[in-house]
Amino acid sequence: MTFRVAGRGSSAISSYQGYYGSFYSSVDQVDGITPIAMACENTAENAGVTMVDNGSGKNTRITFQYAGTYNIQFSCQFHNVGGGGSGTVANVWFRLNGTDIPNSDTKVTVNSNSPYVVAAWNFIQTVTAGQYIEIIWYVDNASIILEHEASTASHPAIPSVIITAQQIR
Numbered sequence: 001m002t003f004r005v006a007g008r009g010s011s012a013i014s015s016y017q018g019y020y021g022s023f024y025s026s027v028d029q030v031d032g033i034t035p036i037a038m039a040c041e042n043t044a045e046n047a048g049v050t051m052v053d054n055g056s057g058k059n060t061r062i063t064f065q066y067a068g069t070y071n072i073q074f075s076c077q078f079h080n081v082g083g084g085g086s087g088t089v090a091n092v093w094f095r096l097n098g099t100d101i102p103n104s105d106t107k108v109t110v111n112s113n114s115p116y117v118v119a120a121w122n123f124i125q126t127v128t129a130g131q132y133i134e135i136i137w138y139v140d141n142a143s144i145i146l147e148h149e150a151s152t153a154s155h156p157a158i159p160s161v162i163i164t165a166q167q168i169r
Contacts, residue, residue: 056114071166
């Protein structure tokens with residue numbers, strides 16, 4: 001694709017292929033009491049971006065076949081299933097090639113009296129070909145999980161995690 005970007009009295013042409021990936025998880029994820037990467041075992045669509053095994057049998061690494069600047073977005077369904085402690089905080093941040101990305105962490109509160117919280121935001125990162133990003137989560141209460149819900153007659157399934165990556169430049 002070719003896009004024309006116009007600025008004050010000038011214009012520039014930027015060309016890129018528009019690589020992307022869309023991934024989701026249809027299982028519950030636990031053990032966030034230790035920082036752990038969100039996993040997605042399903043691919044909805046992709047071109048030039050894949051979700052790769054981190055060596056533990058789980059697909060956690062958003063891997064980029066082509067260099068560029070990407071908008072990485074996620075949503076996850078936290079559920080406080082009760083018991084197991086009094087903590088209510090979940091942290092989510094980004095790692096590039098195994099190293100935490102500075103200033104990428106955010107906290108959300110998952111109270112037991114309001115047990116479902118959807119965390120969703122995006123992060124823009126420039127990568128070179130072959131680099132990967134992981135989205136890490138950590139909770140201060142083992143009763144807070146990333147929960148999947150099966151479809152019912154009244155609604156489709158709810159993934160525990162949805163991750164997308166779109167090349168923007």
